[in-house]
Amino acid sequence: MPKRIRSALAAAAALCLVAILGAPAVPDEKPIVIGFSISMSGEVSDAAGYLRQGYELWQKDINAKGGLLGRPVEFKIYDDQSDPQTSARLYERLITQDKVDLIISPYGSAVSSAASTIAEKYHMAFPAIASTPALARRGYKYVFLIPASSRDYYHGAIDVAVKMGYKTIAILGEDSEYPREAVPGSAEYAQAHGLKVVYQDFYPPKTTDFSSYLAHVKAANPDVFLNAGYTPEDVGLLHDLKGQDIYVKELVLGVGSSLPTWPKNTGTDGNYVFSATQYEPFVNTPGNKQFLEEYEKANGKTPDYRASQAYGACQILAAGVEKAGSLDQAKIRDAIGKLDMTTVFNRFKIDAKGAQIGARLMTTQWINGKKEIVYPADAATAKYVLPTPEWAKR
Amino acid sequence: MTSLTAIQLTFDGLLLGGVYAALGIGLNLIFGIMRVVNLTHGDLMVLGSYLAFTLFTAFGTSPLLSLVPGAVIIFAIGWGLQTAFFGRLREDNQREVLSLLLAFGLSSVIQNIILVVWGGDFRSVPLYTGSWHLGSIAFQKVHAVAFLFALTFTAVTWLLLHRTDFGLALRAASQQSSGARVCGVDVERVRRLAFGVGSALAGMVGALIVLMYAVSPQIGSDYVLKAFAIIVVGGLGSFPGALLGGALIGLGETFGGYFFGGNMSSIVSFVLLILVLLIKPSGILGTQRA
Numbered sequence: 001m002p003k004r005i006r007s008a009l010a011a012a013a014a015l016c017l018v019a020i021l022g023a024p025a026v027p028d029e030k031p032i033v034i035g036f037s038i039s040m041s042g043e044v045s046d047a048a049g050y051l052r053q054g055y056e057l058w059q060k061d062i063n064a065k066g067g068l069l070g071r072p073v074e075f076k077i078y079d080d081q082s083d084p085q086t087s088a089r090l091y092e093r094l095i096t097q098d099k100v101d102l103i104i105s106p107y108g109s110a111v112s113s114a115a116s117t118i119a120e121k122y123h124m125a126f127p128a129i130a131s132t133p134a135l136a137r138r139g140y141k142y143v144f145l146i147p148a149s150s151r152d153y154y155h156g157a158i159d160v161a162v163k164m165g166y167k168t169i170a171i172l173g174e175d176s177e178y179p180r181e182a183v184p185g186s187a188e189y190a191q192a193h194g195l196k197v198v199y200q201d202f203y204p205p206k207t208t209d210f211s212s213y214l215a216h217v218k219a220a221n222p223d224v225f226l227n228a229g230y231t232p233e234d235v236g237l238l239h240d241l242k243g244q245d246i247y248v249k250e251l252v253l254g255v256g257s258s259l260p261t262w263p264k265n266t267g268t269d270g271n272y273v274f275s276a277t278q279y280e281p282f283v284n285t286p287g288n289k290q291f292l293e294e295y296e297k298a299n300g301k302t303p304d305y306r307a308s309q310a311y312g313a314c315q316i317l318a319a320g321v322e323k324a325g326s327l328d329q330a331k332i333r334d335a336i337g338k339l340d341m342t343t344v345f346n347r348f349k350i351d352a353k354g355a356q357i358g359a360r361l362m363t364t365q366w367i368n369g370k371k372e373i374v375y376p377a378d379a380a381t382a383k384y385v386l387p388t389p390e391w392a393k394r
Numbered sequence: 395m396t397s398l399t400a401i402q403l404t405f406d407g408l409l410l411g412g413v414y415a416a417l418g419i420g421l422n423l424i425f426g427i428m429r430v431v432n433l434t435h436g437d438l439m440v441l442g443s444y445l446a447f448t449l450f451t452a453f454g455t456s457p458l459l460s461l462v463p464g465a466v467i468i469f470a471i472g473w474g475l476q477t478a479f480f481g482r483l484r485e486d487n488q489r490e491v492l493s494l495l496l497a498f499g500l501s502s503v504i505q506n507i508i509l510v511v512w513g514g515d516f517r518s519v520p521l522y523t524g525s526w527h528l529g530s531i532a533f534q535k536v537h538a539v540a541f542l543f544a545l546t547f548t549a550v551t552w553l554l555l556h557r558t559d560f561g562l563a564l565r566a567a568s569q570q571s572s573g574a575r576v577c578g579v580d581v582e583r584v585r586r587l588a589f590g591v592g593s594a595l596a597g598m599v600g601a602l603i604v605l606m607y608a609v610s611p612q613i614g615s616d617y618v619l620k621a622f623a624i625i626v627v628g629g630l631g632s633f634p635g636a637l638l639g640g641a642l643i644g645l646g647e648t649f650g651g652y653f654f655g656g657n658m659s660s661i662v663s664f665v666l667l668i669l670v671l672l673i674k675p676s677g678i679l680g681t682q683r684a
Contacts, residue, residue, distance in 0.1 A: 041612060046515040207660075209406075212403065212648045212650070243532060244402075256608075265608060267520030267523075
């Protein structure tokens with residue numbers, strides 16, 4: 001073959017090879033990446049752990065069913081150390097650098113609040129796992145709440161107190177997002193229903209010694225005591241209440257007392273404590289039985305309501321995406337605004353501002369190391385035990 | 395405020411101060427005397443808490459008993475830290491600052507090791523809750539034990555420092571290490587022992603802390619800051635000073651919190667620290683050091 005034709009053929013072959021190898025991969029199976037930060041350490045890490053497990057279970061389930069919009073779902077996760085500023089930074093990174101397709105929420109009102117600001121800045125739909133209604137008061141368009149408002153958390157416990165004829169209540173709260181709503185919300189509701197608030201204060205985050213606050217509580221001698229805080233504060237207060245010989249007829253504590261680790265951390269002292277919940281493993285929501293089975297198989301323990309909250313949040317987001325038929329955040333948010341459905345967690349319906357108006361709150365009490373729903377009556381699994389037995393008899 | 399409340403608050407403050415002072419003893423050995431800015435002190439305390447928790451969960455052992463094996467393990471870790479890390483710092487006037495940076499890094503490492511091994515959940519051991527009573531004044535049981543611990547070990551450590559050869563050698567090595575060497579003191583060995591003892595003390599306090607509060611891997615940083623504040627207020631290297639510093643800060647927190655509420659209580663300790671540094675920088679019972 002003449003030299004010129006041979007080299008032309010070689011060049012053509014080389015070009016074909018390059019074209020074949022360099023051709024972009026068929027985009028059909030490109031995964032949808034969902035980004036979020038989670039508290040793997042720090043104050044809310046125990047509660048956040050359940051959240052993550054709920055998310056991961058949902059991911060497994062949806063991928064088994066063929067994915068979202070026919071594409072597999074992947075997660076991109078960072079540790080926010082329970083710190084709001086860190087979370088904000090991480091979401092900025094997820095959106096601008098990692099360029100995730102969707103975002104979901106970290107745990108807790110304080111951390112989610114910070115992350116939601118970033119979500120709004122970049123116009124990304126954000127299913128916030130935060131109970132503070134303040135999140136819906138900022139005029140944000142893309143942020144909406146999954147849980148019921150923390151302002152209403154303890155209404156049930158107060159209803160019970162009023163039913164029992166109690167007259168006075170003392171309220172303490174950590175100076176952070178959820179208690180800043182829960183404390184005044186509870187105080188207002190109490191006053192409106194004839195329960196006098198004899199003492200009310202906030203303590204700074206990371207307080208371990210409560211003797212100065214309890215000196216006031218002891219002097220006021222209330223029938224009911226309420227604390228809105230997380231695990232370290234609930235445990236610390238329980239110890240200090242017993243240590244200072246403060247007896248109250250009804251003891252209502254915060255997030256720490258709602259977690260499954262409560263009996264282990266507090267032994268018999270933690271019995272008969274009331275807390276707020278929005279889900280328990282034995283409720284009758286659609287798909288809950290299967291959710292429970294799979295969760296226990298994957299994690300070797302019963303889920304806390306935060307796990308079901310996470311699962312439910314993803315169900316909502318997925319419903320919005322499927323309805324919008326795309327990853328356009330504005331369309332997704334609009335679709336979600338029109339939803340009224342019940343997830344594994346609870347009913348979901350939001351108002352125009354993104355506040356949760358569908359989810360239902362319930363009140364629980366630890367009875368003999370087991371958490372029972374005691375109010376409202378139609379959801380109750382056991383009758384409440386009041387007045388609380390003396391310390392020595394718990 | 396009734397007089398009963400005032401008395402109760404006073405005892406609450408003193409007992410609280412006892413807890414802080416207990417943590418300060420070991421730090422006084424390591425920072426007060428050896429001038430190593432040991433930011434890992436709080437984390438070693440937390441390690442003691444987790445060891446006590448693990449022994450309790452696995453065997454039902456009371457933390458008051460597991461104080462002993464915990465102390466031994468953490469003594470070894472302290473010895474190791476001095477040998478592998480702090481002992482390698484050159485003895486020039488940058489040593490203190492460098493020890494701070496080194497300890498800061500080590501603190502992060504230890505906290506994350508604890509996080510990996512035990513997870514981030516809060517842990518507490520629900521034993522000995524409740525109080526003893528003297529009339530109508532309540533003394534929370536574990537706080538009272540911690541207070542007695544602080545008194546006892548302050549005395550023991552003081553005796554160790556002032557009545558034993560080891561103590562003499564440590565003080566000599568800390569004042570003038572070259573001079574001490576010339577006198578036949580094995581400076582490195584003495585330092586390792588001191589670091590080990592100081593760390594073991596922190597570990598023991600940890601076993602008490604897990605009975606009082608819910609612990610998590612990060613809380614060491616908060617406690618170590620308080621412990622530093624106490625020994626500076628009381629006087630670096632002064633063991634009675636640490637007790638005094640603890641008492642002042644404990645009382646400040648309880649009374650400050652009672653009268654001014656909420657956020658003021660944590661401001662009190664640091665205002666006290668600032669005042670002492672401005673008025674008598676060597677601490678209330680401290681002596682001027684060359």
